[in-house]
Amino acid sequence: MREPNHDRLNELVGRLVNDLGSAMSGASVLLGDRLGLYKAMADGEVMTSAELAKKTGLHERYVREWLSGQAAAGYIDYHPEKNAFSLSPEQAMAFAIEDSPAFFAGAFDVVQSAYLDEPKVAEAFRTGKGVGWHEHSKCLFSGTERFFRPGYNANLVPSWIPAIDGIEAKLKAGAKVADVGCGHGASTIVMAKAYPNSQFFGFDYHMPSIERAKKLASEAGVSERATFAQATAKDFPADGYDLVAFFDCLHDMGDPVGAGKHVKEALSKDGVWMIVEPFAHDELKDNLNPVGRVYYGASTFICTPASLSQEVALGLGAQAGERRLRKVVTDAGFSHFRRATETPFNMVFEARA
Template identity: 50%
Template structure:
């Protein structure tokens, strides 16, 4: 086998970048936990000594951390002054929790990916899956933190209005089930925006439901239930929502079929899934790269750890998702909205 020097150098360049990204992922988590990004936001140029003093941390560690951040392009460095600064754009990504482009949650979930790597390797070798119940706790926190900014930016102002007649229905008062709600961020956003409607968040992971219930205190129009998507109790819903969860389910057709039986004849199922084309070649891009990796590490093992084990994957695409919805009893399906990270499908009986 004869090596192509040009291709080899290009690949080595990619791998150096990958190693740097992997090493710095841990440092992003450190920066989040110690409040380093938040302390830099809006302060202008700052020295390592000043940041260490403000965060009660060791200056030598901070100097090295800042250097790594500057080499990654995560903070700015001024050679003339030797000072570091978090730009407005960098603050939006790392420091501002309510920012629609905050990406810290994706890094937090990586702790679980590496902590559970041996379980994944075992599943590769021997089959089966790695269920949500087996995952490190930081997977749940990280997943919620990753998706929540996008939900906050899009759910009420963009996604719900893309569904015909839904805003008027919610303002009058409707019955809504949020299936696979996790920590309940999507449920709580809707319940806060539409006080005349009643919301129930449903998830089979009891610790997540406990967390969601804690955050729901003070909201009279929302409750949470520990139950599976394919057999939860309840009927007569005007709207059912599933946010980034259907592809993780072992039996997505069974879940959709149960929802079809629980929804009113004129009700709507809103399905939010990771953005993807229908073919592999459509998804060979930076966003697809993130989601294929997350799917391999988390989504496919989660599905294979349940009954049926359909393993749709996080890049299922609209055509495959439509087949699932049709098989579950929804005859009318259309894409109503999309972002770089999500697609929204509206399904009716």
């Protein structure tokens, strides 16, 4: 065995202890979310474990242990003088308030799917075959919607759409929009609520997601102007859209160039293709950071296997970067491609024929 550098070994062990705690805390976040513990603490009231157990109808001994672990993680506050706990306003935004721009609880459903589906991905490593989106555990579908929805709520209407030249005015006046790879319809519904004069059509190949999107649109009161149908990115109806939007899905496709060619045919004469993708630099060395770590993990278990399960199997991955995305778009026949805006988690591109 090679002789290790003990300082570096201790540093690595410390990092692993931290990550192990994070992994266990993630499972506890799922518990708190599903059992309503965070929402019961959302008002910031300082509560003992007995008081929280009574409020939620749960067993006190379990609640006490959960609270202690959450306090150790820094996810809730502990008040030693009262032996009680509370959620700060910031913690409530992250764990209890679903419409908050910082809501994070849904992300741990995605993480759970990675653990549940690890055997399928391991087999794909051995065979080189893919794992289709539809082959994953159900928690991935709901978790993805809950994870991305806060970002869409915070950015889509206030900043992303205004960054696309001329499209905001069209949406206000009345435009025709296709949301391709819409999943549960979070992005479609956000746009439909903001632009009542426009018509929105959500498409996804995954029928259970389409059914869920229809239900959510009805609950949001926008089902008359936001309709959903099962279709792929290469066969959705080419009906002369003013805007075709791909939210966090182009890199999941086996043939993104083919999808882009179909988008070009589906757009109106002066229509726009809006592409939202995970934030990434072009070079691997520049993505070795906390955001890149999350996205490379998701790409290993979800995005790359999805692409490799389809025809062409380009396998862009969730950290494709602007240079590779530009090539996809130009290979699809678009002459104009620019980065319109960005956040720490997303890049927003505008493409025109």
